Amino acid sequence: EAGVAQSPRYKIIEKRQSVAFWCNPISGHATLYWYQQILGQGPKLLIQFQNNGVVDDSQLPKDRFSAERLKGVDSTLKIQPAKLEDSAVYLCASSSIRDRGHNEQFFGPGTRLTVL
């Protein structure tokens, strides 16, 4: 079974530029998550989708971050315009709704973003 795929793996941009990240979850996983992980901290949930609907985006900075999952499979996360404090690793994870609600999440390799 293929794992969660993400691209790009690394991205360096100037502040005020825009950037987009892509995620493809594990096949059959209905729930998809985007996390931000700053060095030395645990992952922080930005947005959660179930199929193509948003379940939780309470910690997404909506003035600059947006995300979509149009067909209930792939997802994109966009930052526009980027700030220095957005430098972090952006992790995508997915989980199956068949795990009896335990919510075991599996992570992709992440995208390391550096904002200069």
Next chain:
Amino acid sequence: QKEVEQNSGPLSVPEGAIASLNCTYSDRGSQSFFWYRQYSGKSPELIMSIYSNGDKEDGRFTAQLNKASQYVSLLIRDSQPSDSATYLCAVKREYGNKLVFGAGTILRVKS
């Protein structure tokens, strides 16, 4: 008070020893608990999940859960240098599907 708390470490143990990693959480209704291992520069990898009070063993790993004390731990027996990593504790809140992560404990196993 943080929702999920872990000692940041580093925790240093000699090769072959037992490493004990601890985690406390504040949401008393939490039902699902996870340990992730994260190597430097890599993404978190799920290594253990536990849902009931008591112990759950998987190879050299044992997860322990005490809901009354709001405490979950991970024991690693016969620690190897390859176990050196950051261990993240994650807790599923009682309501909703959200996982809340601790900041992680750095484990160093010295040969």
